[in-house]
Amino acid sequence: MSAESMQDLFVEQLRDVYNAENQIVKALPKMVRTASSEELRNAFEEHLEQTKGQVERLEEVFQQLGLRARGTKCAGMEGLIEEAKEMMSEDYEESVMDAALIAAAQKVEHYEIAIYGTLRTWARRLGHDDVAELLQETLNEEGEADQKLTEIAESMVNVEAAETAR
Amino acid sequence: MSAESMQDLFVEQLRDVYNAENQIVKALPKMVRTASSEELRNAFEEHLEQTKGQVERLEEVFQQLGLRARGTKCAGMEGLIEEAKEMMSEDYEESVMDAALIAAAQKVEHYEIAIYGTLRTWARRLGHDDVAELLQETLNEEGEADQKLTEIAESMVNVEAAETAR
Numbered sequence: 001m002s003a004e005s006m007q008d009l010f011v012e013q014l015r016d017v018y019n020a021e022n023q024i025v026k027a028l029p030k031m032v033r034t035a036s037s038e039e040l041r042n043a044f045e046e047h048l049e050q051t052k053g054q055v056e057r058l059e060e061v062f063q064q065l066g067l068r069a070r071g072t073k074c075a076g077m078e079g080l081i082e083e084a085k086e087m088m089s090e091d092y093e094e095s096v097m098d099a100a101l102i103a104a105a106q107k108v109e110h111y112e113i114a115i116y117g118t119l120r121t122w123a124r125r126l127g128h129d130d131v132a133e134l135l136q137e138t139l140n141e142e143g144e145a146d147q148k149l150t151e152i153a154e155s156m157v158n159v160e161a162a163e164t165a166r
Numbered sequence: 167m168s169a170e171s172m173q174d175l176f177v178e179q180l181r182d183v184y185n186a187e188n189q190i191v192k193a194l195p196k197m198v199r200t201a202s203s204e205e206l207r208n209a210f211e212e213h214l215e216q217t218k219g220q221v222e223r224l225e226e227v228f229q230q231l232g233l234r235a236r237g238t239k240c241a242g243m244e245g246l247i248e249e250a251k252e253m254m255s256e257d258y259e260e261s262v263m264d265a266a267l268i269a270a271a272q273k274v275e276h277y278e279i280a281i282y283g284t285l286r287t288w289a290r291r292l293g294h295d296d297v298a299e300l301l302q303e304t305l306n307e308e309g310e311a312d313q314k315l316t317e318i319a320e321s322m323v324n325v326e327a328a329e330t331a332r
Contacts, residue, residue, distance in 0.1 A: 079245020
């Protein structure tokens with residue numbers, strides 16, 4: 001085990017997620033505009049602010065590691081955002097588009113849950129305990145954001161079930 | 167709410183995940199060959215078999231819906247697999263490559279957790295209860311596979327901590 005090359009991998013993935021977060025900051029405003037349900041629009045708006053905070057938190061991580069904050073192209077997030085854009089270009093009616101937007105957003109959330117979980121574990125492995133705590137904060141926020149989207153998706157099912165039963 | 171267009175979205179996303187699963191079946195053998203730790207290699211091999219089972223389960227879903235099983239290009243999974251391939255082309259030493267492989271695999275797992283969670287919720291919304299159960303089975307398997315990878319990643323940290331303490 002060479003600590004140096006594990007450190008290289010860690011920094012590389014930090015740059016990957018820094019780029020991914022910035023891609024999300026650019027993509028979310030269109031999702032806000034496309035959403036019809038007020039609850040969903042609010043959730044996306046809140047998450048946009050939260051994401052900007054996560055970008056700043058990553059900048060703090062780079063600083064603590066003595067590195068300049070910079071991103072490298074994150075192909076995974078590019079694919080996820082391409083999917084979201086494809087969905088938004090479809091001619092769905094409002095409630096169906098909202099369901100599609102939630103699906104796209106949950107893929108993005110889960111990407112982040114995976115990568116922040118990994119980065120947190122690696123930070124511990126490398127002895128960067130303060131950095132691990134910062135990454136854990138973001139991981140918790142992503143988990144909550146995903147849970148919130150699940151609740152909105154499920155409340156849509158329940159509303160329709162109630163309407164059908166009428 | 168037009169049940170028809172929600173059904174269209176549901177089928178479209180089933181085709182997306184059917185393509186995604188087939189991409190994983192193609193990508194996993196290289197990950198098995200690249201992994202050094204026997205535990206990780208076994209986990210990938212097991213997951214390859216499980217993924218083939220998930221492909222068959224999706225074929226059962228299509229059949230229950232009276233549809234021919236076919237996929238449409240899943241851009242999200244393409245991006246994730248591109249990332250995994252980039253990682254495998256790096257010149258990491260064995261234990262670092264194993265860590266990188268776990269990271270790549272957990273991104274894939276989380277993509278699937280997100281999409282199967284969505285599909286399960288939509289199946290219920292559309293009244294396809296048997297299909298919802300099939301999708302839940304796969305969702306549980308993906309959750310367990312992700313948990314298994316987390317355990318392997320954490321055991322790597324502990325082994326190194328023990329070696330450092332010696």
